[in-house]
Amino acid sequence: MSDVIAAEWLKLRSIRSTYFTLAVPVGFVAMAVLLAIYAVNVWDGLSPADRDHFALSSLATLNAEVTGICVAVLGVLAITGEYRTGMIRTTLTAVPRRRVLLLAKAGVVGAVSLVTGLVVVFGTFFITVAIVGGRPIRGQPSGVVSELPELFARVGAVPVFALFGLGLAVLLRSTAGAIVTVFMLGYVVPILTSHLPGPWNERLGSFLLGALPGQIVGGDNENSVYGAVLPPPVALLVLAAYAALPLTAAALTLTRRDA
Structure with a gap:
């Protein structure tokens, strides 16, 4: 198993698209820095009355969502590239136990995604806190400790995006189809759902x-297109299902059809 993981890690870091995909969330950290600096400059020039109407949303949350979409694309590219070039046949010859292969890919993609999420989310948060300083800008955290649980939850969701993308790619065997589905789920469906009549917009x-x-x-x-009717344990189970169900379906499909 360790040899399969090492091979998958070698393949992932040998593909240029891996670096291009992961460069996007890193670039968003730089954008968050510029936005925080701009917001601070605007805040310092406002009157006390105008400051009551000024707000800056959580940049760490924004970057967590961007990172999730990017690593979902990474999960797609980790397998569809092999289908496109025909290398999947060589891979399956070297590793005939297909579920072991999928598990190794999932482990490598998940680990890379987790590290990326940690760097981007916590990097954005602490840099933003340092730039904002003690300014009571609405939308910014009042303390670091109180924000840690949500930050860890955001980071934990990042590899789920990646595993969802990987499982979807195995099922579809199409780079374009899987990436379009990922973007539909990440951006289009939330907007459409938010326009449904209540209470279905909140429930769905x-x-x-x-x-x-x-x-x-x-x-x-609050202040998002999402609802919030699930208790924490149920939300955690649903999050796990987003990774487990596509990967389970992918494992069954991978073992039953030709490469």
């Missing part, structure tokens, strides 16, 4: 992947 919106980290820590997803 609570089951979307982006809504789950906030509910895991008992949040209300």
Whole structure:
């Protein structure tokens, strides 16, 4: 098993698309820095009355969602590239136990995604806190410790995106189809759901992947397109299902059809 994991790690870091995909969330950290600096400059020039109407949303939350979409694309590319080039036949010859192969891919993609999420989410948070300083800007955290549970929940959701993308790619065997589905789930479906009549917008919106980290820590997803009707244990189970169900279906499909 360790040899299979090492081989998958070698393949993942040998693909240029891996670096391009992971460069996007890193670039968003730089954008968050610029936005925080701009917000601080605007805040310092406002009157006390105008400051009551000024707000800056959580940049760490925004970057967590961007990172999730990017690593979902990474999960797709980790397998569809082999289908496109025909290398999957060589891989399956070297590793005939197909479920072991999928498990190794999932482990490597999940680990890379987790590390990326940690760096991006916590990097964005602490840099933003340092730039904002003690300014009581609405939307910014009042303390570091109180924000840690949600930050860890956001980071924990990042590899789920990646595993969802990997499982979906095995099922579809299409780079374009899997990536379009990922973007539909991440951006289009939440917007469509938010326009449904109540209470269905709140109910259905609570089951979307982006809504789950906030509910895991008992949040209300205020000022977002998501709902928040799930208790924390149920939200955690639904989050796990987003990774487990596609991978289980992928494992069954991979063992029953030709490469």
